[in-house]
Amino acid sequence: MTIAARKQREKHEMRQLILDAARVIFLEKGFDQTSLRNIAEAIDYSAGTIYLYFKDKNDIFHSLHEEGFRIMLQKMQPLQFVTEPFERLKAMGRVYMQFAYENKDFYDLMFIMSAPIDHEKDHEKWEMGHSTLNQLKTLIRECQQQGRFKGYDVEFLSFSIWSSMHGMCALYCRERCQAYHDVNLEAEELMKKGYEYYVSMLEKL
Amino acid sequence: MTIAARKQREKHEMRQLILDAARVIFLEKGFDQTSLRNIAEAIDYSAGTIYLYFKDKNDIFHSLHEEGFRIMLQKMQPLQFVTEPFERLKAMGRVYMQFAYENKDFYDLMFIMSAPIDHEKDHEKWEMGHSTLNQLKTLIRECQQQGRFKGYDVEFLSFSIWSSMHGMCALYCRERCQAYHDVNLEAEELMKKGYEYYVSMLEKL
DNA sequence: AAACATACTGAACAGTGTTCAGTAAAACAA
DNA sequence: TTGTTTTACTGAACACTGTTCAGTATGTTT
Numbered sequence: 001m002t003i004a005a006r007k008q009r010e011k012h013e014m015r016q017l018i019l020d021a022a023r024v025i026f027l028e029k030g031f032d033q034t035s036l037r038n039i040a041e042a043i044d045y046s047a048g049t050i051y052l053y054f055k056d057k058n059d060i061f062h063s064l065h066e067e068g069f070r071i072m073l074q075k076m077q078p079l080q081f082v083t084e085p086f087e088r089l090k091a092m093g094r095v096y097m098q099f100a101y102e103n104k105d106f107y108d109l110m111f112i113m114s115a116p117i118d119h120e121k122d123h124e125k126w127e128m129g130h131s132t133l134n135q136l137k138t139l140i141r142e143c144q145q146q147g148r149f150k151g152y153d154v155e156f157l158s159f160s161i162w163s164s165m166h167g168m169c170a171l172y173c174r175e176r177c178q179a180y181h182d183v184n185l186e187a188e189e190l191m192k193k194g195y196e197y198y199v200s201m202l203e204k205l
Numbered sequence: 206m207t208i209a210a211r212k213q214r215e216k217h218e219m220r221q222l223i224l225d226a227a228r229v230i231f232l233e234k235g236f237d238q239t240s241l242r243n244i245a246e247a248i249d250y251s252a253g254t255i256y257l258y259f260k261d262k263n264d265i266f267h268s269l270h271e272e273g274f275r276i277m278l279q280k281m282q283p284l285q286f287v288t289e290p291f292e293r294l295k296a297m298g299r300v301y302m303q304f305a306y307e308n309k310d311f312y313d314l315m316f317i318m319s320a321p322i323d324h325e326k327d328h329e330k331w332e333m334g335h336s337t338l339n340q341l342k343t344l345i346r347e348c349q350q351q352g353r354f355k356g357y358d359v360e361f362l363s364f365s366i367w368s369s370m371h372g373m374c375a376l377y378c379r380e381r382c383q384a385y386h387d388v389n390l391e392a393e394e395l396m397k398k399g400y401e402y403y404v405s406m407l408e409k410l
Numbered sequence: 411a412a413a414c415a416t417a418c419t420g421a422a423c424a425g426t427g428t429t430c431a432g433t434a435a436a437a438c439a440a
Numbered sequence: 441t442t443g444t445t446t447t448a449c450t451g452a453a454c455a456c457t458g459t460t461c462a463g464t465a466t467g468t469t470t
Contacts, residue, residue: 003437007447035426046450048429057427112317117380129384155388156398159373160406163399166381167372168364175322176371179334183360193361194368201365201406212416240457251419253460262458 015053015063017043022060023067027105031061031113058119061109065116068106069128072099076135085142090199092139093165097195100169101188108173111166136162149205161202168194220258220268222248227265228272232310236266236318263324266314270321273311274333277304281340290347295404297344298370302400305374306393313378316371341367354410366407373399 021042025034036057040047054060076095082088100107109116110128120126137158143149149157168191171177177187226247230239241262245252259265281300287293305312314321315333325331342363348354354362373396376382382392 036428037426047427048451049449051428052448111381112375112379114379117383125386126381126383129381130387133384152402153398155385155390156395156402159376159385159395160369160399160402163372163376164365164369164403165372166376167368167370170317170375171364171368171371174317174319176316176331176334178322178331179338180360180364181330182335185360190361190364193358194365197357197361197365198369201410204409205406241459242457252458253420254418256459257417 011053018050018053018060019063019067023064026061026064026109030105031109031115055119058115061113061115062119064106065109065113066128068103068110069132071103071106072096072110073132073135075099085139085146086148089139089143089161090202092136093161093195093199096165097169097191101172101191104173107169112170112173133158133162152205164198165195216258223255223258223265224268224272228269231266231269231314235310236314236320260324263320266318266320267324269311270314270318271333273308273315274337276308276311277301277315278337278340280304290344290351291353294344294348294366295407297341298366298400298404301370302374302396305377306396309378312374317375317378338363338367357410369403370400 018039021039022034025038025042036047036050039060040050050060054063072095075098076092079088079091079095082091117126137154140149140154140158140161144152144154172187172191177185177190180186180190223244226244227239230243230247234243241252241255244265245255255265259268277300280303281297284293284296284300287296322331342359345354345359345363345366349357349359377392377396382390382395385391385395
């Protein structure tokens with residue numbers, strides 16, 4: 001069945017073509033300006049064609065949100081060389097924050113926007129978030145084996161840590177760091193120092 | 206000028222009529238389903254009329270976002286009776302989190318959505334956020350006068366505290382607490398325990 | 411009573427996501 | 441090779457969206 005295989009390959013290639021165009025427009029003009037007609041025009045197809053490869057607009061952005069996770073997880077690869085668990089945890093936080101700062105739109109899509117989550121409405125799982133969170137939990141457990149975070153529940157502690165990182169990134173993504181404009185502080189400095197302050201709190205826990 | 210005064214009053218009443226309708230639809234059907242034609246229909250006016258009272262849709266949601274801040278600040282009124290600064294700080298965090306949990310859509314509008322901030326694009330200020338943040342900073346300074354948080358900068362510390370609270374609320378608002386569904390943890394418990402964990406960290410700082 | 415000002419409408423514009431009958435090309439069967 | 445079926449795609453249509461604006465009707469002033 002060499003022909004059925006080719007068809008399948010072409011289907012996958014077409015999906016990728018759409019995704020590529022969607023990503024370019026999304027990163028260039030933002031979510032709202034990424035319309036199906038916009039995407040279709042960029043790849044010389046009609047808008048209806050996209051529906052032969054994706055269920056709807058949310059489906060496209062769900063795929064893009066998965067892509068974001070793959071990029072982030074890749075940036076976390078070097079962490080495996082940091083042997084000391086707590087050092088690795090701190091480094092993980094740094095990579096997370098840096099990813100958000102350097103890939104604002106991807107981060108927004110992954111952790112703030114509703115589109116990708118709406119697509120999993122039936123699924124009820126959030127695969128990517130779940131598996132990424134597991135990495136954090138595993139790391140926390142390793143820290144606990146070294147004697148850190150004694151008596152603290154890994155579920156609540158992971159949520160607390162994740163939330164604190166996410167809070168800074170979310171305020172940055174949605175322009176709420178403006179609140180510090182009067183004291184001449186930019187988002188970059190706030191996030192850097194905010195991270196340091198949180199780490200110094202973690203160290204004393 | 207009794208007639209000019211009446212005109213001004215009517216103008217204000219009409220704005221309020223529009224805002225009331227907008228709020229009802231927003232809280233009932235969400236941001237996306239709150240269209241100008243929807244609002245107009247609810248108050249028996251044509252969609253174009255709204256533009257005589259508001260610059261655009263963002264203007265309406267900016268007013269609604271101010272309303273949200275007034276509600277939240279009102280819920281913080283009882284805090285003045287908590288004399289001990291650090292106790293007041295902890296209570297403030299509790300009120301903040303509870304407000305977010307009980308007024309998901311208002312919180313989202315105030316701290317996550319772009320619409321109200323886009324409206325202030327020219328202004329470049331975020332009045333409400335700025336003044337609310339000042340309350341937090343003042344409270345932190347009071348704590349410092351009691352000997353707490355020694356050597357920590359009030360700007361960065363306020364950002365760190367705000368971010369941590371916001372992080373939990375933002376993950377809740379945008380359905381990212383789903384990531385804990387596999388361990389049977391609901392958002393309510395995560396937020397409650399997450400808050401407690403953060404407080405115990407603050408206490409050790 | 412005539413002139414002006416204000417408040418409002420309804421249609422129009424340019425866009426959105428989504429669906430679907432119809433068509434042309436490709437694959438398969440005889 | 442012919443005829444039949446399957447697949448891929450289009451273009452128009454539907455029901456919306458925010459926004460603008462010429463025209464009208466009502467209220468106010470002269």
